[in-house]
Amino acid sequence: MTGAGGFVGRNTLGPLRARGFEVHGTMPASEALDSLDVLVHRADLLDPDQVRCLVRDVAPSHLLHLAWFTEHGKYWEALENLDWVAASLTLARAFYEHGGRRLVMAGSCAEYDWAPPGRREGETGRATLKCNEWLTPCNPSTLYGLSKHVLHLLMSEFNARTGTSGAWARIFFLYGPGEDPRRLVASVIRSLLFGEPAECTLGEQTRDFLHVADAGAALAALIDSDVEGPVNVASGKAVPLKEILHLLGERLGRGDLIRFGARPTPRNEPTVLVADTRRLKDEVGWEPAIDLEKGLEATVDWWRNRFESGVS
Secondary structure: OEOOOOOOOHHHHHHHHHOOOOEEEEOOOOOOOOOOOEEEEOOOOOOHHHHHHHHHHHOOOEEEEOOOOOOOOOOOOOOHHHHHHHHHHHHHHHHHHOOOOEEEEEEEHHHOOOOOOOOOOOOOOOOEEEEOOOOOOOOOOOHHHHHHHHHHHHHHHHHHHHOOEEEEEEEOEEEOOOOOOOOHHHHHHHHHHOOOOEEOOOOOOEEOEEEHHHHHHHHHHHHOOOOOEEEEEOOOOOEEHHHHHHHHHHHHOOHHHEEOOOOOOOOOOOOEEEEOOHHHHHHHOOOOOOOHHHHHHHHHHHHHHHHHOOOO
16 A cells, blocks of 8 residues: 555554455655554655556555645645646556556545535535535546546546456545644644644534544455445534534633634535445445544544653
8 A cells, every 4th residue: 555654544554454455555764654564665656667666576466545745735736736646647557567456546525516506706605515426526626636536537447448446535534643733623632732722713614524543444445345436435424613623622621712713714615515425335334433522532632642741
């Protein structure tokens, strides 16, 4: 798998091993992995020659491709997205040419058309978007979403022409230990731990959140299946951001520091954004094991342990 040291990748290793896979993982030299059960490769996936040599030497039967440019605050419109489209196609071709059988790549809910029907540019208002893999239009508004979607279209044709088994995992909103400290759940927890105000929107948006450990288990189940095409990786449940923020405030005893309305609510996004997870449940045979309250509690405890240990 690629991206073995990333937020999602680290949580996929255990489930893959539990399913009997011998796991080879790529990661940059800047990342570390505290696992003796993974064969680590330090290849630069943006270097076509290194990619071809790596795939030739490992000759994997299955490939889970998670690596991408994900720097918080930059990845939505970064030109690096284009580099990763090209790198992913090189990887897929090398995988096929060296006998690979099943390929799963990570997509995103950002591929879907988030603009509610009939809404004009700049308008706000209530709207619900339940994303179905086959019925909901894909019309990304960011370069990140567009790059993922274009890659999905190309991979669909690649799989059809080469006979390679393939699925496309459209991952929704994740949280959990190890998350980038600038993302919503982690940033609020850290602010409250430091006794600082957590500036938030009104919290009226409702989103589909999934614990990252569940996401890792879902991806392992998907690559271990024969399900083809796009599959939403999500909880299938819509939760208001305000509810999540209140739970964090209660757990840390500092709900008074949450500043609702200090930040504007994003425009041109649906108020409710949730995944249709019937393919994941009925075809892949997987459902989440971690409910939101327990998942947030475990995440708070993880950050608190770091705080008490003096690790920022």
